[in-house]
Amino acid sequence: MNIIDREELTSIKRRVDQGTEDQRKSVKEIISAVRNQGDTALYHYTETFDGVSLHSLKVQPEEIEAAYQALDGEFVEILQEAADNIRQFHEKQTSTSWFDTSTDGTILGQKITPIESAGVYVPGGTAAYPSSVFMNIIPAQVAGVTNIYMVTPPGKDGKVPDGVLLAAHILGIDHIYKVGGAQAIAALAYGTETIPTVDKITGPGNIFVALAKREVFGDVDIDMIAGPSEIAILADETAVAGEVASDLLSQAEHDARSSSLLITTCRSLAEEVKQEIETQLANLPRKAIARASIEKFGMIILCRHLDEALETVNEIAPEHLEVVTKDPFQQLGKIKHAGAIFLGPYSSEPVGDYFAGPNHVLPTNGTARFSSPLNVDDFVKKSSVISYSEEALQKNADKIARFARLEGLEAHARAVEMRKERWK
Amino acid sequence: MNIIDREELTSIKRRVDQGTEDQRKSVKEIISAVRNQGDTALYHYTETFDGVSLHSLKVQPEEIEAAYQALDGEFVEILQEAADNIRQFHEKQTSTSWFDTSTDGTILGQKITPIESAGVYVPGGTAAYPSSVFMNIIPAQVAGVTNIYMVTPPGKDGKVPDGVLLAAHILGIDHIYKVGGAQAIAALAYGTETIPTVDKITGPGNIFVALAKREVFGDVDIDMIAGPSEIAILADETAVAGEVASDLLSQAEHDARSSSLLITTCRSLAEEVKQEIETQLANLPRKAIARASIEKFGMIILCRHLDEALETVNEIAPEHLEVVTKDPFQQLGKIKHAGAIFLGPYSSEPVGDYFAGPNHVLPTNGTARFSSPLNVDDFVKKSSVISYSEEALQKNADKIARFARLEGLEAHARAVEMRKERWK
CATH class of the missing domain: 3.40.50.1980 (Nitrogenase molybdenum iron protein domain)
Known part of the structure; x- marks a missing residue:
């Protein structure tokens, strides 16, 4: 897992598979x-x-x-x-x-x-x-x-x-x-x-x-077309390297194309996590997959300050985001794009994968910019309901007809005017 | 515009254009x-x-x-x-x-x-x-x-x-x-x-x-991929034929592929509307378009009773639905699928097209079965937020780890168990 300074980072590798x-x-x-x-x-x-x-x-x-x-x-x-x-x-x-x-x-x-x-x-x-x-x-x-x-x-x-x-x-x-x-x-x-x-x-x-x-x-x-799973962990010096590494690996074991990113303001944490990843990888059952994922799509991004780190998070729009900083709730308002946000050291990603309650079907591949976790709204539809009264139509018929004619739709205008017979 | 008995109706023509x-x-x-x-x-x-x-x-x-x-x-x-x-x-x-x-x-x-x-x-x-x-x-x-x-x-x-x-x-x-x-x-x-x-x-x-x-x-x-516009009017003997015909024509003038349907329990209304369509068509500026649409995709469907008519409406899942019956609000609960529902004789469709307030970007082509009018929710996304406490994780860590192992994801189990170090 490479450590790279934020300034040197040009782009995050994305793995959209459009098919041949x-x-x-x-x-x-x-x-x-x-x-x-x-x-x-x-x-x-x-x-x-x-x-x-x-x-x-x-x-x-x-x-x-x-x-x-x-x-x-x-x-x-x-x-x-x-x-x-x-x-x-x-x-x-x-x-x-x-x-x-x-x-x-x-x-x-x-x-x-x-x-x-x-x-x-x-x-x-x-x-x-x-x-x-x-x-x-x-x-x-x-x-x-x-x-x-x-x-x-x-x-x-x-x-x-x-x-x-x-x-x-x-x-x-x-x-x-x-x-x-x-x-x-x-x-x-x-x-x-x-x-x-x-x-x-x-x-x-x-x-x-x-x-x-x-x-x-x-x-x-x-629903959205899902890409490989991803995690970004935003961590400062209060984070425990072993925990951070284990969360990154839990994502990496899914798929060789999974992406695990650590975004941190703390160089010593970065070094320790890099080391921990190696140690923990060694005896994982799915280590071949996890190693391939970490090597190809894993990265530790070192930021100068928390605001830069948050900016980086928003650019990535990760599927899963863990915030392991001193006061994680303070950061919530600054996070614009993420599928699921896990706050604090006890909110390890698997907590949400299986058990806590929120959905694990999440927008991947940067689509958290515009998509939501699967939710109840995805299974309902809304119909508009419009009931105009005689009074309302009397008041507005001429305006509506005029608007219709500007759009070149005479039959629309006449449909409204047809009702004027009623109050002649 | 043909009049056809509900029992004889096999299918409604749809005009999905998938492109060549x-x-x-x-x-x-x-x-x-x-x-x-x-x-x-x-x-x-x-x-x-x-x-x-x-x-x-x-x-x-x-x-x-x-x-x-x-x-x-x-x-x-x-x-x-x-x-x-x-x-x-x-x-x-x-x-x-x-x-x-x-x-x-x-x-x-x-x-x-x-x-x-x-x-x-x-x-x-x-x-x-x-x-x-x-x-x-x-x-x-x-x-x-x-x-x-x-x-x-x-x-x-x-x-x-x-x-x-x-x-x-x-x-x-x-x-x-x-x-x-x-x-x-x-x-x-x-x-x-x-x-x-x-x-x-x-x-x-x-x-x-x-x-x-x-x-x-x-x-x-x-947003959804829009097809040609459509209207279905559910009307009983209380409806005024001239008004119904003018509303059908306001849809027909959009596009030769637009569809205008009258679903009614009243044979005399059906006959009158058919006649009115001819009369009103004669002096419409966009009569060529409107006539082509009415001839190809227009239809009057005669139903034996209101329940059959409502069933027909739900099968069609129209983009625009007008309900021009004795007590239109009584029918609202029975309408399952429609983009926008216009209730009563004063709620002519153009009222909603321009002026009333609800959106005119509506699901066409039967997609009202699962889609909504364009709405504010289409421009926001929801992020899940998960903050587990130490107590919550203590209580549930073993269950979560066990669930992860059943799914064959050992690194997931270990990520959760890693936190157990904290309370050893």
Whole structure:
């Protein structure tokens, strides 16, 4: 992990993967095959890409029951507590319809309605996380979405990991389909014999999933297209090097393309963290991944003062930001762009990944400049409500007609003037 | 305009334009040229596509002053009143940061911050609407976006329409650039010598603009990709045929691909509206467009009862919905999907297009199932805030570590356990 002075830093490496032309072409072919052949295409691609020939796409109740038996009761309790925390936090995000009335009789407002159906993509393999099930589904449930469908690629044994099934079961989700990749996104967007069309698709995935989401966007809604995970830690001399290093590594172990940055005003901390990273790396199970990530995308940025450090943070707009300084709350107002902000030495990033309550689906790759964590608002839509009274229209009809004519829209003007017959 | 019984209706024609392969290719080329050559590419494309060779991309203060002089004072007042109404409505949409505290010291919350910069696309030609300037820019201003840039294609005379300049001036916007099409979107997404990079791009445009927005999505945020405008009117025997017909035509005059639907329980109203459409069409200035739209995408759907009519409305998920029934507020709870809902006979759609206050940038093409009108929330982002106390971490560290290990993420577990040193 290199230490670099802020003044010498020209840019932070970003790792947007837009996909190759070949990948884009193959995603389009897959989508088109699923639209034309439905389930047949899903079985075919599952055999080709996941190496398993399935008899049924839908997970059966026995499989969920088996997952329940396979995991011990204490663990089930932990999962349940995490789900409760996540639900509690998201319940605070709900908003309500509102109206505003005028004395002339006008009523204007916003009516909030949940979307009807959502599809959640849960990646397979080593990235099949029960926490992803919680983080994607709970906001939808809190919003009031009644039809929630989960898709996830099966292993070579045709199974879905126990933890994922258990997490879904805890949430009461029983529509789970064994299909992944672009074909799963296509199925949720356009429907097949088995899988229903949904209004919104969320959840992370590989480049094929990301490209497919971009392709179907507009026909259905999608969440942001996620890039590799990132952490930035803003620390001063009060931070403990071992803790900082362990938090950086927790991000680095995700993916060789993950990015871990320390932004500090303290040279001795920088040196110590660099050393700690080496020590702790040595006996991590996923050390190959973590080392690749640290070497390619890890960096310690030395700043002259806290304001410069904060400026650097805002330029980066990190997905996860830890603030480990003397008085972390003092810095909160100065942070403009970050997906999730962890304040103080006890708010290690994994606290938020699994358990505290806020969502771990966060804007990556600098998109925290304009995007939010997945939240309840993502699963509702707002309709404007306009009720004009006779008095209001009498007062304003001529102005509205004049405005319409300036825009060259005569029929608009006449539609309003047509009502004037009523008070002639 | 055909009358069709609900039972016989199989599907509503949708007009999604995904663009041809050639259009997609040319959009990619344009984006790449703007990224590589900056302003030079913008001047080049403006000459090619808009047929004008510009000396400067930026609108000069004299041009805004000239627009001001060209329009009469009374009209300026109408525009100002509309802007005030729109601002008042959108100010009711603002939300605030919040925190939740626990007795164990944990603080969880959501910090709301405006995005820093937004770019607004305003179409040129006959679709250069001052109201679009208001509807796109006011929500951004209310949200607290400080840097707002407007792009719009110049006419062959190198000018931007007076109404558009005046509307921008009323809002205090002075960064206006004469560039349109995919090249304008590319400029806002990636920046040129003259045009700065923004965080979010909104505003309607032709297929090249729509494809370019889809292409840059992810690097910057975009609003929904708008399709042709649509209206559905739900009416019973209390509705006045002339008024209903005039409202349908106000939609039809926008675009030959616009869609105007009447959904009614009353056969005599259906017959009368059909007749009225013919009569009113005869002397509309934009009758060619309106007739093409009505013939291809207009329809009167006869339902057996109000519930069937409401079901039909929800299937369509119209952009604009008028409810002209005996007690329109009684129906509001049954309407699940609509961009904007106009209640009662005085709430003619143009009331909302220009003047009442709610936004006219609405989800088209059935996307009201999952999308909202443009609103203040579109210009803020929410950061999660997590502050765990020592007590909270002591209580939960083992659970969090166990959860991490189930997901195969050892470094996550160790990051949390590292803190246990503190209370040993």
